[in-house]
Amino acid sequence: MITIKNLSVSYGLAPEQYEALRHISLELAGGETCAIVGPSGCGKSTLLRVLAGIITDFSGAVAINGQPITPHQQRIGFIPQNYGLLPWKNVAQNILLGVKIKSRQAADDTEALSVLLQQLGLKGLENRYPGELSGGQQQRVALARSFLLKPDLLLMDEPFSALDAITREEIQAVFLNAWRQRPVSTVLVTHHVEEAVYLGRKIVILTGRPGFLNTVIENPLFGVSDIRSSRDFFQLCLELRKKLKEEWTL
C-alpha cells in the first residue's frame, strides 16, 4: 500500500519559496495502478519525485507499506521520459542493471530475464545497443528492467509520450500484459486522457498552482479486455476530457 498524507512541497528558500504541491492525500492499494493527469506546472513530476525518494524536503507523510520512503531499503522503479537506458550497455545489460544495482543478481533473474524478453517482444535483440533500437523497443527495454526489479513501486513520467500513436497503444498493451503477470503498484503521469483511462485503475486529477488533488476516479473500465473500441471507454474519455477542460480554465 502507498500512503500519501497531507503532502506539501515547496522549492527554494523563503522569501523566494515556491509552493508546488499543497495538502495532497491519497492511498493506493498494493498492486494498483494510478494515472495522474493535470495541467502543466501543477506538480505531477514533483509528486513522482517525492515518491521516488528524490525530494525528501516536504511536509506531511509518504509511505510504502507503512514505511517512510527510503530508496536504499525499498525497490522503486523509475522510468523517465527518455527511458533512462545507458547507451554503452546492450539490451540484456540494461535490463539487468536495476537488479545489479540492488546487488543481488540471482540465478532466477536469468530465468526471469528470458521470460520478460519473450513477453515484451525483445527476443533476439539482447545484444543490440539502445542506439540500434526504435523508440518503442527502447521503451520495452525500460519496462523489462523495471519489471525484473520486482519493485515495491513503479513510477513512470509520461513514459509513452515520445512514441507515435500506434506504437504508444501497442506498448500500453504490452505494459498491461506484463503488469497482469506481475501486478506492481504503479503511478504514471500522462497528458493523454485515453492512456489514463486505459492504464489507471485510479485516475487522479491534479489542478492549480500550488497543485492540489481535485478529483479521484475509481476507473470501472480498467483491465476490461478490448475496452478501447467500446462505447463506455469513449464516454469516460469524453467525461474526463470535459472535466480537465473545466479545471484548465479555473
Ligand SMILES: Nc1ncnc2c1ncn2[C@@H]1O[C@H](COP(=O)(O)OP(=O)(O)OP(=O)(O)O)[C@@H](O)[C@H]1O
Ligand atoms: N527545481 C525546481 N525549483 C523551483 N521550482 C521548480 C523546480 N521544479 C519544478 N518547479 C516548479 O514547480 C511547479 C511544478 O513543477 P512540475 O514539474 O512538478 O509540474 P508538472 O505538472 O510535472 O508540469 P509538466 O506537465 O509541464 O511537466 C512548476 O511551477 C515548476 O516551475
